[in-house]
Amino acid sequence: GQQVMQIPQYQHVQEGEDFTTYCNSSTTLSNIQWYKQRPGGHPVFLIQLVKSGEVKKQKRLTFQFGEAKKNSSLHITATQTTDVGTYFCAGRNNNDMRFGAGTRLTVKP
Amino acid sequence: NAGVTQTPKFQVLKTGQSMTLQCAQDMNHEYMSWYRQDPGMGLRLIHYSVGAGITDQGEVPNGYNVSRSTTEDFPLRLLSAAPSQTSVYFCASGSGFSGNTIYFGEGSWLTVV
Numbered sequence: 001g002q003q004v005m006q007i008p009q010y011q012h013v014q015e016g017e018d019f020t021t022y023c024n025s026s027t028t029l030s031n032i033q034w035y036k037q038r039p040g041g042h043p044v045f046l047i048q049l050v051k052s053g054e055v056k057k058q059k060r061l062t063f064q065f066g067e068a069k070k071n072s073s074l075h076i077t078a079t080q081t082t083d084v085g086t087y088f089c090a091g092r093n094n095n096d097m098r099f100g101a102g103t104r105l106t107v108k109p
Numbered sequence: 110n111a112g113v114t115q116t117p118k119f120q121v122l123k124t125g126q127s128m129t130l131q132c133a134q135d136m137n138h139e140y141m142s143w144y145r146q147d148p149g150m151g152l153r154l155i156h157y158s159v160g161a162g163i164t165d166q167g168e169v170p171n172g173y174n175v176s177r178s179t180t181e182d183f184p185l186r187l188l189s190a191a192p193s194q195t196s197v198y199f200c201a202s203g204s205g206f207s208g209n210t211i212y213f214g215e216g217s218w219l220t221v222v
Contacts, residue, residue, distance in 0.1 A: 009149070033211070042199060042213040043152065088151060090211075098168065099144070101151040 006100025
């Protein structure tokens with residue numbers, strides 16, 4: 001079945017440094033979504049990518065969807081302490097949506 | 110607007126007991142689903158529904174039952190609880206199944222002893 005791998009599992013950065021998490025699917029995806037979960041909280045939708053090669057930006061966050069629609073990345077520029085949390089990708093193939101294991105980001109002030 | 114409401118928030122069960130986790134949404138969403146979240150495992154899909162009267166299995170359905178008699182409600186039943194079912198459970202809903210925004214409930218922390 002479809003598998004979604006996400007790396008790294010953990011990332012610790014100094015405030016102001018950049019951060020990137022990568023997501024790879026074993027199958028071609030119809031779309032990919034990104035979520036953020038704060039410690040003790042629930043996942044909150046960030047964005048959805050649908051088109052091959054799509055790039056979307058939300059302030060300091062840049063999301064990319066690969067040309068083959070099998071990989072994606074989330075890049076945060078100049079991290080802030082408010083960026084702390086776990087970032088999940090979720091890849092959809094028809095009626096099957098699978099989450100990556102997440103990348104837990106900690107930011108040192 | 111309540112969004113997605115899950116109850117209970119915390120529950121301790123003994124092995125072999127059964128229980129139902131409740132999930133309700135007030136956004137008239139067709140799509141509803143249940144996930145479990147375990148450390149280092151991300152979110153794994155248990156069951157989902159694309160409309161009233163329609164349910165389907167996800168990645169880890171064994172030991173769980175669901176039903177969708179109304180658009181609003183999607184309860185998850187644990188038939189005979191096992192320690193391996195200790196987890197955080199999230200209910201989610203979304204409009205349609207074309208990949209629109211998925212809204213998660215606040216989670217239900219379940220411990221099976």
